[in-house]
Amino acid sequence: MRIASIENILEKARSQKKRIxxxxxxxxxxxxxxxxxxxxxLFTAVNFARRSVxxxxxxxxxxxxxxxxxxxxxxxxxxxxxxxxxxxEGRANVLMKGICSSANYLxxxxxxxxxxxxxGRLLSNAAIIEVETYHKxxxxxxxxxxxxxxLEEKAKQIEYCVEVAHALGVDNPKVAVVAAVETINxxxxxxxxxxxxxxxxxxxxxxxxxxxxxxxxxxxxxKEAAEIKKVxxxxxxxxDILIFPDIETGNSFYKSLTKLANAKTAxxxxxxxxxxxxxxxxxxxETKLSSLALASIIS
Numbered sequence: 061m062r063i064a065s066i067e068n069i070l071e072k073a074r075s076q077k078k079r080i081x082x083x084x085x086x087x088x089x090x091x092x093x094x095x096x097x098x099x100x101x102l103f104t105a106v107n108f109a110r111r112s113v114x115x116x117x118x119x120x121x122x123x124x125x126x127x128x129x130x131x132x133x134x135x136x137x138x139x140x141x142x143x144x145x146x147x148x149e150g151r152a153n154v155l156m157k158g159i160c161s162s163a164n165y166l167x168x169x170x171x172x173x174x175x176x177x178x179x180g181r182l183l184s185n186a187a188i189i190e191v192e193t194y195h196k197x198x199x200x201x202x203x204x205x206x207x208x209x210x211l212e213e214k215a216k217q218i219e220y221c222v223e224v225a226h227a228l229g230v231d232n233p234k235v236a237v238v239a240a241v242e243t244i245n246x247x248x249x250x251x252x253x254x255x256x257x258x259x260x261x262x263x264x265x266x267x268x269x270x271x272x273x274x275x276x277x278x279x280x281x282x283k284e285a286a287e288i289k290k291v292x293x294x295x296x297x298x299x300d301i302l303i304f305p306d307i308e309t310g311n312s313f314y315k316s317l318t319k320l321a322n323a324k325t326a327x328x329x330x331x332x333x334x335x336x337x338x339x340x341x342x343x344x345x346e347t348k349l350s351s352l353a354l355a356s357i358i359s
Contacts, residue, residue: 063229065197066350069188069350073103076357077356078356078359079152080104080105080106080153081154082109084133084136084143085107089348091128096349097349098128106130107128108138111130111132141171148174154335154336156336166338170183177333178333181331184330185205186217189314189324191317191323194281198302200303201218201301203310204338208306209306211253214257221303222267232268232270233270233301234269234295234299235272235303236275239273242291243274251274255273258273277313280295281299282297325350326350327347327351327354328351328355336355337355339351
């Protein structure tokens, strides 16, 4: 069954009910998202935090944490290490960042001794977006981790996003490799990379999807634009996945939709042995909850 909305993601997570390990979840947004998820039957959770601080936060913001397992830690670094190990050793299915710094959280995920990124894998980031102006869920990569991905890294991004799409019931996702224009320009590396990735897909080097590019953004999401520009493409106007040339374009697109178009979103880290959630401080409780649900589905 193809998942068609963020609400469908929540419903599927509820049917699977995985376990979340929260790294130093002492902030109100993390606590509220986790407590709501537990009460709604989406998952169970264990929080590696200082009990006294956590209880004070819960009291100040009227958050019920009675169903949340709490394991006492002395500070941020211990909380991260214990949460990562909880996932690595199979006692939890998903890792979530609490109020700890993103740099320390990622160091934990990347730790060679007890982290979650195997050798040879690429740490990347993807977001699922539901917006009224598009006819289905849209996945984008990479809005938050890879600064300027190489050709090889873009191929990995596609591979990881396709795995997520399959988990969401999209059997043969359509991947648009985005550039500023839809023609190859040797002065624009993004267009050359897109053309190569398209050919790699046709030759069976990238599987489980249909790749086309370079496609300007309007072509990727608008059949009318493709018809006006006379571009023949299986992907144009019907993309499931957008691969952006760098973090500036991916991040700007993501934030434009969330802040100006009221898009619903869910975001996760990819490439790790188990899915990880690294919420932004500006993310809403709803986005954090949706991200946890998405991670639960693909765990």
